[in-house]
Amino acid sequence: MSNLNGKATAVAHSNIALVKYWGKRNEALILPWQSSLSVTLAPLEVKTTVAFGAPEDSVQLNGKEAQGSERLRVLALVDELRRGKSALGCVRVHSEGNFPVSAGLASSAAAFAALALALRSAAGLPRDVEATSLLARLGSGSACRSVQGGVCVWCRGKRKDGADSFARQHFSPQHWPTLRMVAVVLSREEKAVKSRDGMRSAVKTSPYYPAWIKSAEEDIQPALKAIAARDLERLGTLAECNAWRMHATSFAAEPPLSYMKPSTLALLLALEEERQRGTPVWFTLDAGPNPVLLTEEAHVPKVLAFAQSFSPLETVVCHPGGDARLEEAHLF
DSSP states (O other), X not given: OOOSSSEEEEEEEEEEEEEOOOOEEETTTTEESSOEEEEEEEEEEEEEEEEEEESSOEEEETTEEOOHHHHHHHHHHHHHHHTTOGGGOEEEEEEEEOOOTTOOSOHHHHHHHHHHHHHHHHTTOOOOHHHHHHHHHHHOGGGGXXXXXXXXXXXXXXXXXXXXXXXXXXXXXXXXXXXXXXXXXXXXXXXXXXHHHHHHHHHHHXXXXXXXXXXXXXXXXXXXXXXXXXXXXXXXXXXXXXXXXXXXXXXTSSSOOOOOOHHHHHHHHHHHHHHHTXXXXXXXXXXXXXXXXXXXXXXXXXXXXHHHTTOOSEEEEEBOOOOOEEESOOOO
């Protein structure tokens, strides 16, 4: 689908990685050291409208003019598309998300996936999943996994130019419709060390990092097999091990770095006892204090009750979301 009017609107879901992306081999091109696997998170989404031919470049995020690095990241992706296409002119970008504020739920993944899809459509380019994933990756690595729904794998690739490092869907959302991801928001404090800086430190200084690359890459196929069988215990056990190992690279970095709060660790350590009580629930944890709990739809009430015992600021129940999509209703 192409757009001859220079304007397009796209919507994309966030995602949660069960096999983590942690560390770049090329920071400029956002190329990872190992592959990663994720599930999209509906109903969490970002809607973005793009229009070329504006009087000047402008970027509005959630009703406010973007400033500093936020603006620069968006316009860097725009420039990537405009390279060699000067006729497109200046751009107006409006983006709105329905995410809990500062919950660490990877809103940038949804934002840059939606931006990439809208940019290509507004520029009159045909719908191309691979090209959109490659473009989204340049805005935020995890965004390449939000172009398609369900379960996606971001292949690390081997080429220096990154042309083979993009995400592909392996299972549609309909494959496991009862899978649930419960985000437990324990803190809204801004991270003292941003993810990109934590990654850089782990890559450069952690003695565990080479082992992380090997073990994480080896987790992809077992994770796919567990998902194919809809085996929550196998998948949950793998996701927990993968998350612990990712965080271990930062624990062992110089200086040591922990993204967990005391309440995070307390919740994680209580999960085994909760499973012994008969609740099938496992965790994954990105670079932040807020875990995401994996379970089945039928057990969500028990999981929410468990989470409430740790006094969260908010809980958000998610299910596998669909592909990023174009919409006719624009934000401006």
